[in-house]
Amino acid sequence: MDPNETLMKKKLQSFLCEMLKFGTVKGFKHFAMYMRGREEMVLSVVNTPQMLSSATPIAPESLPVDKRKLSKSESFSSMNLPYDQRSLMLSIRSQMILSTHGVKDVGLPPASPSEEESLVTDDRSTLFLIAGYGRYSCPYVWVRSNHERLVKLTGSSREKDCPLKLKSTLKWKDQDIFVWDIVAELVKLCTYPSPRNPFEIDFDYFKLLPLSEKVLATVAMMNVLQKILVYTPDHKIYAGQVFEELQLITKQHFTALESLVKDNGLPAVLQQQQQHQQQQRQQHHSGPTSAPVGPGRTRTTSYNQPNSAPSYNQPYSAPSYNQPNSTPSYNQPNSTHSFNQPTSAPPTQSYGYTHTTRAMF
Numbered sequence: 001m002d003p004n005e006t007l008m009k010k011k012l013q014s015f016l017c018e019m020l021k022f023g024t025v026k027g028f029k030h031f032a033m034y035m036r037g038r039e040e041m042v043l044s045v046v047n048t049p050q051m052l053s054s055a056t057p058i059a060p061e062s063l064p065v066d067k068r069k070l071s072k073s074e075s076f077s078s079m080n081l082p083y084d085q086r087s088l089m090l091s092i093r094s095q096m097i098l099s100t101h102g103v104k105d106v107g108l109p110p111a112s113p114s115e116e117e118s119l120v121t122d123d124r125s126t127l128f129l130i131a132g133y134g135r136y137s138c139p140y141v142w143v144r145s146n147h148e149r150l151v152k153l154t155g156s157s158r159e160k161d162c163p164l165k166l167k168s169t170l171k172w173k174d175q176d177i178f179v180w181d182i183v184a185e186l187v188k189l190c191t192y193p194s195p196r197n198p199f200e201i202d203f204d205y206f207k208l209l210p211l212s213e214k215v216l217a218t219v220a221m222m223n224v225l226q227k228i229l230v231y232t233p234d235h236k237i238y239a240g241q242v243f244e245e246l247q248l249i250t251k252q253h254f255t256a257l258e259s260l261v262k263d264n265g266l267p268a269v270l271q272q273q274q275q276h277q278q279q280q281r282q283q284h285h286s287g288p289t290s291a292p293v294g295p296g297r298t299r300t301t302s303y304n305q306p307n308s309a310p311s312y313n314q315p316y317s318a319p320s321y322n323q324p325n326s327t328p329s330y331n332q333p334n335s336t337h338s339f340n341q342p343t344s345a346p347p348t349q350s351y352g353y354t355h356t357t358r359a360m361f
Contacts, residue, residue, distance in 0.1 A: 008137040008173060015139055015172075016132050019179040025220050029202040030187050030195055034119070040111065042119060043128040043183060045190040047149065050202075088151050089162040099136070109161050110142045121145035126190050128164075130182055140169055141182060150190065180228050184238070197241035199228060201249055211260050218253035222246065 016038060023035040029050060034042045090098070095107030110129055121127055127144035140163040143150055147160050163169075166189075168182045180199070187198035201221065206214055225246040232239050264273070 005137060009134065011173075012132050012134070012137055012139070015179065019130070019132065022179050022224060025224050027202055027205045027217060027221050029200040030191055030198055031183060039133055040129060040131045041179070042144070043130055043186060044119075044125045045128065045187055046125050047123070047146070047191060049191060049193065049195055082148065082150055082152050085151050085153055085159065088165055089159065090165050092162070094165075095162065098138075108136060108140055108163050110140075114142065114144045114147070114160050117144045119144075126150060128186055128190075130179065138169070138172060139179075139182070140164075141166055141186065176231070178227075178231060180224070197238040197245070199225065199238065199242055199245065201245050203248070203252070206249075206252060211256055211263070214256045215253065215260055218249055218256060221249050222253060225249065 019041055020035060020038065023033045023041040026032070031043055031045045034044070036042055090108065092107050099108055110131060111133070117127065119127060121144075123146065126146040126149065129142045129144050130139060131142070132139040142161060142163055147153060153159050166182065166185050168177050168185050171177055184198040188194045191198075206218060209217055225242055229239065229242050229246060232242065
């Protein structure tokens, strides 16, 4: 295998891993994402921003042609809708050059044609398919709905499945291009009027979430915005606005987290409390037991047996202290404590005296 092709495949795997993380985040205002397997992400971009001024926006097709003209040095903008097919889509010839397989008249089609798109579509949004197929070794984007609004098709329906000619995808092999760079270009391409910040947050979405889900959703959004902020050049218009959005969503996250902890709804806190209660129950069961000695009173014993003496599992008897036939104490008559010794008195021990002495303590 060509070393360059191997490098591109490794780079594609990193792109797919990042796309999988990014594609599961919810709460953006101008687009929504849906992962379809590991290699495909369906992107739904709104055609018109949700929050508009009281004035009726001017449709792009009503503008004079000279104001809508797109120069070669400019990037695509929704003011130029609908776009010319040659400027927006890769031609069959270009696809054959870019294709690593070189199959005749195949080009770079998606895994399934747009006519078989399973997701329900309407006129309020446009579906795109961002995919990184291993056989292409590069991510591409296809339009999946509302083709007529986006591009002026001049040929057969087969042209609907030609990949888009985006700056982000064309530069992907030579530069560090992330999935959010492609999304930002598609929002600018599709939404009219084009928002200044394509990653604007829909805070109303987070207000409707239950507290536990809100904590998880906000931290996921924080993670994505941090990555966008780190890898976005400062000259991008939306860089400063992403930073402001990040501050707001971070505040909401910690506010929700604090409320969840106070309500004992955090799983980690609940688990810690359950472990603490279990330890207390174990200590209670393993501690000394109480035996009743009268109405309303209890007596604690160390051996769980009434009237027991520390005799090493033998009946209690008074120590002899080297005196035979000594009378036991503790009011137990005629019992001797021999500690496994014969009943006869042991030989007299001498400590400098000639007579038997009592042990001194």
